[in-house]
Amino acid sequence: MIRMSYFADLKDVLETYLEPDQVSDTERAYQVAECAHDGQMRSSGDPYITHPVAAANILAELHLDHQTIMAALMHDVIEDCDVTKQDLTEQFGETVADLVEGVSKLTLIDFQSKEQAQAENFRKMMMAMTQDIRVILIKLADRLHNMQTLGALRPDKRRRIARETLEIYAPIANRLGIHRIKEQLELLGFANMYPMRYRILKESVKKVRGHRKEVVEKVTKQLRERLKDTGLKCQVIGREKSLYSIYKKMRDKVGTFAEVMDIYAFRVITDSEDSCYRSLGQIHNLFKPIPGRFKDYIAIPKANGYQSLHTVLRSKSGLHLEVQIRTNLMDQMAENGVAAHWLYKTGNSTHHAETKAREWLQSLVELQQNVGDSIEFIENVKIDLYPDEVYLFTPKGKIIELPKGATPVDFAYAIHTDVGNTCIACKIDKQFSPLSTPLVNGRTVEIITAPGSRPNPAWLSYAVTGKARTNIRNFVKNMRHDEAVHLGRRLLEQSLKFSIEEIDEEKRQQITEVTRYPSFDDLLAGIGLGKIASALVAHRLTSDQEKTEEVAKKVESDEERSPLAIKGTEGLVIKYARCCQPIPGDPIMAYVSPGRGFNIHRDNCPNIQRAHKQNDHYVPVEWSDDLEGDFTTELRLHVFNQRGVLAQVTNIIANQEGNIINIDINELDGDVNILTFRVGVKNRVHLASIIKKLRVIPFVNKVYRYPDIQPKGHKRVENSR
Numbered sequence: 001m002i003r004m005s006y007f008a009d010l011k012d013v014l015e016t017y018l019e020p021d022q023v024s025d026t027e028r029a030y031q032v033a034e035c036a037h038d039g040q041m042r043s044s045g046d047p048y049i050t051h052p053v054a055a056a057n058i059l060a061e062l063h064l065d066h067q068t069i070m071a072a073l074m075h076d077v078i079e080d081c082d083v084t085k086q087d088l089t090e091q092f093g094e095t096v097a098d099l100v101e102g103v104s105k106l107t108l109i110d111f112q113s114k115e116q117a118q119a120e121n122f123r124k125m126m127m128a129m130t131q132d133i134r135v136i137l138i139k140l141a142d143r144l145h146n147m148q149t150l151g152a153l154r155p156d157k158r159r160r161i162a163r164e165t166l167e168i169y170a171p172i173a174n175r176l177g178i179h180r181i182k183e184q185l186e187l188l189g190f191a192n193m194y195p196m197r198y199r200i201l202k203e204s205v206k207k208v209r210g211h212r213k214e215v216v217e218k219v220t221k222q223l224r225e226r227l228k229d230t231g232l233k234c235q236v237i238g239r240e241k242s243l244y245s246i247y248k249k250m251r252d253k254v255g256t257f258a259e260v261m262d263i264y265a266f267r268v269i270t271d272s273e274d275s276c277y278r279s280l281g282q283i284h285n286l287f288k289p290i291p292g293r294f295k296d297y298i299a300i301p302k303a304n305g306y307q308s309l310h311t312v313l314r315s316k317s318g319l320h321l322e323v324q325i326r327t328n329l330m331d332q333m334a335e336n337g338v339a340a341h342w343l344y345k346t347g348n349s350t351h352h353a354e355t356k357a358r359e360w361l362q363s364l365v366e367l368q369q370n371v372g373d374s375i376e377f378i379e380n381v382k383i384d385l386y387p388d389e390v391y392l393f394t395p396k397g398k399i400i401e402l403p404k405g406a407t408p409v410d411f412a413y414a415i416h417t418d419v420g421n422t423c424i425a426c427k428i429d430k431q432f433s434p435l436s437t438p439l440v441n442g443r444t445v446e447i448i449t450a451p452g453s454r455p456n457p458a459w460l461s462y463a464v465t466g467k468a469r470t471n472i473r474n475f476v477k478n479m480r481h482d483e484a485v486h487l488g489r490r491l492l493e494q495s496l497k498f499s500i501e502e503i504d505e506e507k508r509q510q511i512t513e514v515t516r517y518p519s520f521d522d523l524l525a526g527i528g529l530g531k532i533a534s535a536l537v538a539h540r541l542t543s544d545q546e547k548t549e550e551v552a553k554k555v556e557s558d559e560e561r562s563p564l565a566i567k568g569t570e571g572l573v574i575k576y577a578r579c580c581q582p583i584p585g586d587p588i589m590a591y592v593s594p595g596r597g598f599n600i601h602r603d604n605c606p607n608i609q610r611a612h613k614q615n616d617h618y619v620p621v622e623w624s625d626d627l628e629g630d631f632t633t634e635l636r637l638h639v640f641n642q643r644g645v646l647a648q649v650t651n652i653i654a655n656q657e658g659n660i661i662n663i664d665i666n667e668l669d670g671d672v673n674i675l676t677f678r679v680g681v682k683n684r685v686h687l688a689s690i691i692k693k694l695r696v697i698p699f700v701n702k703v704y705r706y707p708d709i710q711p712k713g714h715k716r717v718e719n720s721r
């Protein structure tokens with residue numbers, strides 16, 4: 001006896017857009033699936049059949065054809081039950097059987113496997129997709145429902161599936177332009193991959209929603225009125241950014257939560273392309289556009305066919321208004337991408353999204369024919385799927401994957417440490433180019449090395465990968481004395497813009513004394529090793545004679561070396577050490593850093609103590625009285641894991657006018673979390689006032705400044721219960 005209850009709701013939807021005989025076919029497919037999965041249960045305890053029905057429902061909402069719905073209903077029968085492809089072909093025809101088989105093959109894919117096997121699986125998946133795009137649509141629906149019902153699984157399994165969703169399935173949905181599925185996959189992926197971050201962000205967004213509503217309504221009204229006055233037929237919507245996109249913006253250092261929340265997003269839907277551009281003109285008249293933020297994706301659609309005008313404006317009160325302008329049709333395409341083909345049967349088969357998807361799939365087929373192995377294939381496909389990474393080639397065609405912004409120096413180190421260490425120049429697509437050039441996707445990079453050459457500390461100002469930076473730093477640390485002298489000479493000449501031969505003996509002696517090095521060569525070595533900035537030495541060498549002597553005399557005559565006010569450091573770069581994060585009120589010490597200028601530490605910072613023991617090239621300094629602005633420091637709280645904790649803590653910090661720059665959350669044990677805040681404060685008194693307020697919150701177990709360095713005899717400023 002077949003129970004039809006699970007099918008009933010789906011049937012209602014199917015009847016809205018399919019022919020009666022097509023609905024009967026789907027019903028037959030349901031019966032086969034129901035029978036095949038009889039007695040099987042999901043981890044959630046629900047009968048198994050609920051899953052294929054839910055996947056079919058997702059596709060029915062997109063008005064996918066009856067064959068896709070049938071295949072979705074039966075997508076697990078070959079794998080899980082004793083049904084063969086042959087059986088399906090006989091009962092439902094070849095197309096449906098092929099679709100089911102295509103999805104079954106994808107189900108067998110385990111992305112946890114070794115690199116080669118994983119690449120091979122990925123290649124199979126891409127190929128299955130190229131044979132019939134409906135296979136991947138079924139797979140996406142299958143994944144979406146699995147993500148919606150992940151709750152029943154063990155946390156480690158949940159995280160694994162969530163990661164795979166974020167890394168593979170959401171990018172594929174995006175590449176096919178199916179934004180509405182991509183967004184859901186990302187949200188569920190985020191929620192399951194980082195449950196704590198998700199919860200906190202969701203709560204924080206909920207909290208500010210009330211305040212934002214007013215602004216959104218006001219701006220929407222202004223936009224509407226302006227467009228209406230000019231006779232343009234448009235719809236204006238104030239929209240909320242997705243949680244995952246807020247998270248990504250914060251993670252990728254675009255800003256703090258407060259900064260990201262200063263962005264307000266709007267969408268204008270018009271009746272024609274012409275109205276889009278005319279609306280844009282009006283909107284730019286109403287608010288001031290931010291230069292460089294206008295994008296015309298109507299004239300040049302994105303790779304997935306997405307079309308819209310993007311602009312960012314600044315309101316009078318300084319808020320950022322992100323506006324997307326597009327026609328109704330473009331909006332439908334933006335939401336549904338390739339699936340729009342089924343959803344809107346406009347008879348027009350030249351939708352951008354669909355054409356682009358077909359072109360992409362065709363390019364995958366060609367790629368498959370041309371590349372040697374699966375790893376090469378996957379690397380090529382990734383170029384399309386992950387726009388935040390760049391994929392580059394060695395002259396022999398090997399693919400090197402680097403983060404966006406990477407330079408030839410990073411590329412050189414990615415090939416091999418020795419290549420990085422001995423690199424002297426590079427060619428990008430056969431043209432000599434500076435080693436600092438940011439690399440763009442698809443370029444061939446040739447690194448030119450010279451035996452005996454050495455890394456240049458200046459590379460640190462543009463190398464972005466950990467491997468390159470660590471190697472350059474290590475090299476600088478271990479340099480031999482004569483090499484350091486040689487490098488120091490080069491760096492000093494670069495800063496001076498003339499040869500050091502032009503510096504007379506007297507001046508050399510003076511500068512050596514002022515900087516307290518035993519000899520001029522030692523000073524050069526100090527520059528080469530990054531202990532003293534070449535810019536500082538050059539500055540002293542080229543500033544007028546009298547001043548140099550004055551400084552020299554001052555240093556000589558004053559055993560204690562009287563402190564300099566930070567503000568009086570003659571325009572040199574001042575940096576605050578990240579290791580100890582000094583703020584006004586802390587006793588401080590300056591150390592000449594490789595980054596050219598003074599690096600200010602707290603005077604009891606272990607790093608400066610160590611440096612002090614090795615040599616004494618440091619300068620005692622004092623805060624000037626008229627310092628303004630915020631100084632960054634870190635606060636650590638041990639808090640009991642409860643709802644609303646973060647919101648309350650952030651509120652207190654904000655009420656005390658602390659500026660939260662970043663939040664990091666780590667679990668200490670099941671009950672206690674460690675919250676680390678990077679905050680901007682005016683000085684120690686300001687920080688103490690924040691700590692005082694935080695102390696009294698009942699669920700805060702401990703609060704202290706981090707790192708926790710205190711002068712001898714001082715008690716740590718904290719609250720311990």
Ligand SMILES: Nc1nc2c(ncn2[C@@H]2O[C@H](COP(=O)(O)OP(=O)(O)O)[C@@H](OP(=O)(O)OP(=O)(O)O)[C@H]2O)c(=O)[nH]1
Nearest residue numbers: 177179240241242243245265293295302304306310334335
């Ligand atoms: N449907 C669709 N929308 C797209 C696509 N590409 C961009 N968008 C929309 O445009 C926004 C800005 O995209 P960017 O790619 O960063 O824009 P930009 O070129 O103007 O710098 C996205 O916001 P976001 O911050 O990524 O997310 P959210 O604000 O929508 O949450 C998203 O709303 C696409 O391929 N399809």
